[in-house]
Amino acid sequence: MSKKFLSLEKVEKRFPISANEDYVAVTDVNLEIRENEIIAIIGHSGCGKSTLLNMISGLDAQTSGAIVLENKHIDGPGPDRAVVFQNHSLLPWLSVYQNIEMAVKKVMPELSASELRERVERYVSMVNLDHAKDKLPDEISGGMKQRVGIARALSITPKVLLMDEPFGALDSLTRANLQEHLMRIQQKVKNTVVIITHDIDEAVLLSDRVIMMTNGPDATIGEILEVNLQRPRNRVELQSDPEYIRCREAILSFLYEKFAKDDE
Amino acid sequence: MNKELVKKIFLPLIVFILILQVWVGIASFVKDFPTPATTYVAAFGGINVDGDEISGVLSDPFYVNNQDDKGLFWQIIESLKRVFAGFVLAIIVGVPVGLLVGMSKNAQYALNPFIQIFKPVSPLAWLPLLLFIFQDINMTAISTIFITSIWPIIINTALGVKSVNEDYMNVAKVLRFTPLEKIIQIILPVSVPYIFTGMRLSLGIAWLVIVAAEMLTGGIGIGFWIWDEYNNLNYDNIIIGIIIVGLIGFILDVLMGRIADYFDYTKKGRA
Numbered sequence: 248m249s250k251k252f253l254s255l256e257k258v259e260k261r262f263p264i265s266a267n268e269d270y271v272a273v274t275d276v277n278l279e280i281r282e283n284e285i286i287a288i289i290g291h292s293g294c295g296k297s298t299l300l301n302m303i304s305g306l307d308a309q310t311s312g313a314i315v316l317e318n319k320h321i322d323g324p325g326p327d328r329a330v331v332f333q334n335h336s337l338l339p340w341l342s343v344y345q346n347i348e349m350a351v352k353k354v355m356p357e358l359s360a361s362e363l364r365e366r367v368e369r370y371v372s373m374v375n376l377d378h379a380k381d382k383l384p385d386e387i388s389g390g391m392k393q394r395v396g397i398a399r400a401l402s403i404t405p406k407v408l409l410m411d412e413p414f415g416a417l418d419s420l421t422r423a424n425l426q427e428h429l430m431r432i433q434q435k436v437k438n439t440v441v442i443i444t445h446d447i448d449e450a451v452l453l454s455d456r457v458i459m460m461t462n463g464p465d466a467t468i469g470e471i472l473e474v475n476l477q478r479p480r481n482r483v484e485l486q487s488d489p490e491y492i493r494c495r496e497a498i499l500s501f502l503y504e505k506f507a508k509d510d511e
Numbered sequence: 512m513n514k515e516l517v518k519k520i521f522l523p524l525i526v527f528i529l530i531l532q533v534w535v536g537i538a539s540f541v542k543d544f545p546t547p548a549t550t551y552v553a554a555f556g557g558i559n560v561d562g563d564e565i566s567g568v569l570s571d572p573f574y575v576n577n578q579d580d581k582g583l584f585w586q587i588i589e590s591l592k593r594v595f596a597g598f599v600l601a602i603i604v605g606v607p608v609g610l611l612v613g614m615s616k617n618a619q620y621a622l623n624p625f626i627q628i629f630k631p632v633s634p635l636a637w638l639p640l641l642l643f644i645f646q647d648i649n650m651t652a653i654s655t656i657f658i659t660s661i662w663p664i665i666i667n668t669a670l671g672v673k674s675v676n677e678d679y680m681n682v683a684k685v686l687r688f689t690p691l692e693k694i695i696q697i698i699l700p701v702s703v704p705y706i707f708t709g710m711r712l713s714l715g716i717a718w719l720v721i722v723a724a725e726m727l728t729g730g731i732g733i734g735f736w737i738w739d740e741y742n743n744l745n746y747d748n749i750i751i752g753i754i755i756v757g758l759i760g761f762i763l764d765v766l767m768g769r770i771a772d773y774f775d776y777t778k779k780g781r782a
Contacts, residue, residue: 324684336678340776
């Protein structure tokens with residue numbers, strides 16, 4: 248459990264704003280993520296948490312520092328780090344089935360036609376969408392779309408699953424439902440997951456560790472909180488669990504006392 | 512019959528009668544100007560003003576007397592052939608160029624000034640130059656249509672490429688799509704409705720231009736036919752020609768619209 252898996256060393260991201268001035272979005276981020284660990288990154292908007300995730304995914308390059316996955320430096324995106332985007336990013340002209348098939352076909356070209364179909368159908372079932380597999384994204388609900396996004400990301404067996412506020416655009420009941428889906432799937436596939444969120448309950452419920460970011464500019468890791476809760480977790484029982492309450496309070500105090508944001 | 516349908520039939524009918532009245536009015540002022548009645552006879556045959564029994568240009572549009580004397584049907588076919596040849600060439604060249612301009616900032620910087628300068632030039636301005644190059648009526652007409660059609664196709668294709676959501680491209684990056692896979696699996700499906708909009712515009716303009724081009728080049732074709740009828744003092748036939756050009760243009764536009772809808776993923780459910 249303590250094997251070196253994904254590490255961020257002195258990671259910094261600057262954006263040039265004029266010829267001789269840079270905006271430092273995040274700086275000096277050092278983090279070791281263990282295999283099969285679920286990490287939540289939380290912070291106020293503008294704390295660079297999405298920037299951090301984009302650097303791990305390789306969609307955005309860090310200005311300095313290193314991001315290393317299993318002894319390999321990350322330079323550019325790849326299917327070993329699948330991303331679940333906030334707005335699902337399904338291709339609207341492809342059905343649920345075809346959206347997943349497109350990803351599997353590209354990443355696992357060696358599969359035979361029957362292996363391919365078997366695999367796509369397995370992941371469609373994993374998110375309970377068998378009944379909707381031939382529907383177009385526009386014909387299904389937002390929560391279902393996001394489930395397809397998760398299935399598509401997992402279908403290529405990534406080493407790390409990166410989720411950028413995956414449930415942020417959903418109503419709270421749908422969000423709870425998807426969190427349950429994610430926890431159930433995670434019990435089975437045991438991926439390493441990095442999830443960006445601004446929801447304290449979501450962070451505690453889902454993760455093994457919560458990374459709390461300070462406010463930007465020059466955002467960095469403020470505190471790291473270990474969540475010592477047994478799995479499977481039950482959201483109703485957790486409400487009275489002392490460890491859950493302790494974690495919630497720790498995050499609350501970090502976000503609203505130490506690093507309160509008064510603008511906006 | 513429902514009220515809408517009645518309106519859709521009767522309102523145009525009223526306008527049609529008004530147009531006929533204006534036409535009769537003009538014919539009474541301008542000497543030798545055809546009336547609706549003489550034009551009808553010229554089209555479908557009957558007794559003309561001199562009391563002679565004549566056959567109309569639409570009674571036998573399929574006749575072929577010799578190379579230079581063919582029925583109206585063959586004139587139209589000749590024009591359509593030129594339009595489609597030039598149009599297809601413009602698609603073959605314009606879509607890839609549009610993709611390039613849309614995908615590459617450098618290509619955009621390099622080509623955009625020339626697209627903007629050549630786009631507003633009337634294609635007929637090219638015609639003498641093209642006639643000089645090809646010394647051939649057919650090639651001149653086709654290449655004129657090509658130059659006419661290519662600009663809307665390039666511009667709309669590039670616009671389609673630009674409209675590709677960045678999230679889709681991120682999906683492609685994570686899956687490590689090759690440039691060709693990006694084009695086929697993401698850019699084309701998004702751009703196809705835009706490309707067809709460009710094609711529809713192009714075809715409309717091409718049909719406008721072919722009439723004028725054929726008047727200048729001569730030989731055969733509906734545009735030449737109209738000009739020839741002017742030289743023969745058959746003014747009725749000019750009006751017949753105008754109506755036919757309008758009807759064919761309308762049909763082309765409807766067909767193109769149908770094809771565009773067929774390829775537009777936003778307009779069909781795929782059950």
